[in-house]
Each structure stands twice: as C-alpha cells, then as structure tokens.
Amino acid sequence: MHTLLEVIRRDALSAFKAWRLWTMLAWNDILLRYRRSILGPFWITLSMAAFIAVLGVIYSRIFNVDVATYLPFLTLGYVTWGFIAQTVNESCGAFQEGERIIKQLRLPYGLYVFRVVWRNFLIFLHTIVIFVPVALVFRVWPGAHGLLAVLGIILLLANLNGIAMVLAILAARFRDIAPIVVTVMQILLFATPIMWPVSSLGGAVWIAQINPFYHFIELIRAPLLGDAPPLLSWTVALGSLILGSVLSLLLLNRAAKRIVFWV
C-alpha cells in the first residue's frame, strides 16, 4: 500500500500535472501525421464513415435487421473500437517513441502513456462526429440517458491509461509483445459485439460478457442509443479500472529504474 501511494505521488500525479506537455506532444503528433494534408485527421473520419456506410447496408441485410437500428449501433461500436484498438496498439511503442526525451530529461513515465491515450482521444473526437448525421437521418435521440455516455468515456479513458502503461512497459522490455497485441486486437474486433448485436449470441452471451472491451463499448454505445447500460458493464469497467491501475503502478514501480535501458 505504501509503495502504491509513493508511485502515485512520484509518477502518476507528477505526470498528470505535466498535462501541458503531453497534450502538446499529442497534438503535435497529429499535426505531424497529417502535415500538408487538406483534410488532416478528418481523413480517418471519412474512411471510417465510408466503411460504416458500406458495411451497414450489407450487414443489416445479412443479419436481417432494420438498417435504421443497425447503422447507429455499428457507428458507435466501430468508432469506439477504433479508439480502443489504436490506443492499445500504439501504447506498445509509447516509450520507444519517447526515447530521445527519456535519454535526456528525467520526466515522469506516465507522460509518454498519457500522450498516446490523449492523441487517440483527439482522433476519437474527430470520428465520433460520424454519429451526428447518422442519428439525424435515423432519428435516434439519446435523451437523458445520453449524458451517461460522458461517464462512459471518462471510465474508458481511465481504463486505457492503466492498460497502456502495462503494455508500454512490457513491450519496451519484450519486443514480441507488440505483434502479439496487434493480433489479439484484430481477433477481438470480430469477437466483440461491434458488427453484430449481442442478442445474436443466443445462449452463449457469456462470450461477450467476459470481454471487458464489450463493456467499455456498451457504456458509450447504449446511452447514446437511448438505453441505460447494464449494471454489469459499470461493475466490470470499475473493477478493471482498479485492477489495471494497481497493476500498472506496481509494474511501473518495478520497472521505473530500467525503462531507460530498454528503449
């Protein structure tokens, strides 16, 4: 317990306090990626929108569901998944990405992880706008429940910080972690109820329920579609937040002195 508090004070809080720095680095990463492009990060918005439109029309027929129900569902699930998957994948390189800084300045390690999460959150804000026209066309009105999505997004952000820290540390030490993570996330795209409704699992609904990513998505998707997310999803998200935070802090405490030699 004592070590935990010490790591929180030394690394987590001081990293958080340097928010100007990681928000600046994150924004600069996005600018760099889309330099001299007219649409900039809206390219991701455009390509996601095209993907959702095509998939939405075809899959609604395959699953035999009304396109007016399916498309808003797919939009929210896929956009949220894009945020989760990209963050998780990129977190594996968080420390390698900051190598030059790490080798010169003693800054809290959380900073590099926050940078990755924030960068992808900014991209998420660019892509979630796809939902606005979809909601207007198909007359989806979240109502008061929609506010719960804000809480869902905060919980997701908090969860991603823990997951990203654990992966950043492990992947800096073991270079095989990154490709493993990419593979797992690829499989999870199809194994998580994103492109298919959870009801189509029938009796095997546990397949979705043991998957924390399903619950993260559900906490954002359900309220924006006008439903209250199930209690189970809140419980899982809170539980994984506590577990992930403790694990990441303990791991950071163990690794902090060696990360500089790993990058």
Next chain:
Amino acid sequence: MASIIVSDVSVDIPIYDVSSASLRKMVLSRAVGGRFAQAGSHVSVSALKNISFEARHGDRIALVGNNGSGKSTLLRVLSEVYPPTSGTVRVSGRVSPLFDATLGMSMDATGWDNIYMCGQLWGLTRGEIEAGIADIVAFTELGDYLSVPVRTYSTGMMLRLAFAIATLRAPDVMLIDEVIGVGDGRFFEKAFARLRGVVERSSILFVASHADDILRLLCNKAIWLENGSLMAYGDIKEVIAAYRGSRGSDDVRMHGADTNTVRPVVPA
C-alpha cells in the same frame, strides 16, 4: 546554492540484443527447467566503477577521457536519467542537461511553434518563453525564417534556434555533452559567448568534450575518466596535462583519426 555529492557510484548498463529481449528466451528457459537461464540473463557493461566526488557552487568541471570512458554516462547519472546500480547521487538545485540540442524539434512546425514546443519540453513556462523571445530572435538572426517550417532551415540555422531555446534559462546545474563543437566558425563564436553567459549565471557546470581549448576557457576543474574509473579530479591544467601525458604518442592519432574529436576555432 547548488551542490553535488556523488559517492561510490557504479553504473551497469544492460545490453539487450534482439534475442535476449524476446519472450522466446524467457519462455524457453522456463519450459526446459532453466537450462537456458544463462541465455535469459543479460550481458551488461559496467560503464562507471565506484566514482566518488563532490562539486560545489562555482565549480566548472571538464570531463575528459577517451571515447567510451564513461563521460556521457556520468552526465546521464547527474541528470538522473540513469539510476546508479550502486552508490548514491545527491544533487540539489535545478539541473538542465544539454546533450541533444535539437530535442523535441518538429521539422514541420514553424520556428515560432518550435520555440514554444521545445521551451515547454525544457521545462520553461509560457511566461518564461515569452520573456525570452526577444533574446532568441536576436541570437538566432532568423528574422522572417521564424515563420516558416524548420524543415526549410539549413543545419546551422536549426542549430542556432535549438541552442538559443535550450540555453534560454540558466539552471543551477548545467550539463553539456559535446554540443558546441558543431556549426561554422561564426556560430561557434556566438554560441560560445552565449554559453559563457549561461555558465556565469549557473552554479555548477559539467562539460564533456575532446576539445581541450574549449574546456580550458569554460572550466576551472576537470575529471579524467578511463574505462569507467575516475583517474583524477582537480585543477583543470594538471588533470588535462596528466590525461594527455598518459596518452603519450597516441596523442597525434587521437587528434587526427578520432571522429569525435572536435577542434573548432576558438575566438581570441
């Protein structure tokens, strides 16, 4: 008042080649009951061995020694980037490491943007950066170039900008690793003058360099490192004389062939 106490510090730097950094080795060593444990345990280089010294306000210390003698490692220990494997380092005062002047520079951002971005990375507040703008503009002589992306700059222009930002604030402890030996003669003169200004305002200075002339102008003490061990610490003239003396006839080759050797024109 800044002070540094280094006592009995050793640093072992683990070397991870591709295979020892991979999971396979670790999984294998578990699976076969530790038969490959040797392969799983990594090789390490002992970069510093039992170093002890103290530095006080007003000490301007030159670090001399051959390539691989531990100069850069010592600077990284003092900047708290490398944790010592054993021993303790006590540094009081604000430390500013200047190893890589172009750190944080973004090629696609304008000069102005880079001033703010790099400034923040160096730990300056927006207020401090704004207060220093005039100084940076005067030193870099970049004028309108500050409004275009750094990508279009020549190496010298980029270096001037990076150097101006990195030296904007005088820290208590300043650590410099071979940054001034680049650029043309005129840049060197200006950089050197600026560095002297910064050095005079900071409390303790460490400079690692192969250019004895620069070291003599900036420093009053010297540390001689050899294979990670401290050979001598004291007055700069005596230490450099001992260091050069130990090299004997190697001296000629050292100045000629060593690519790390920098011999800039020193202003009169």
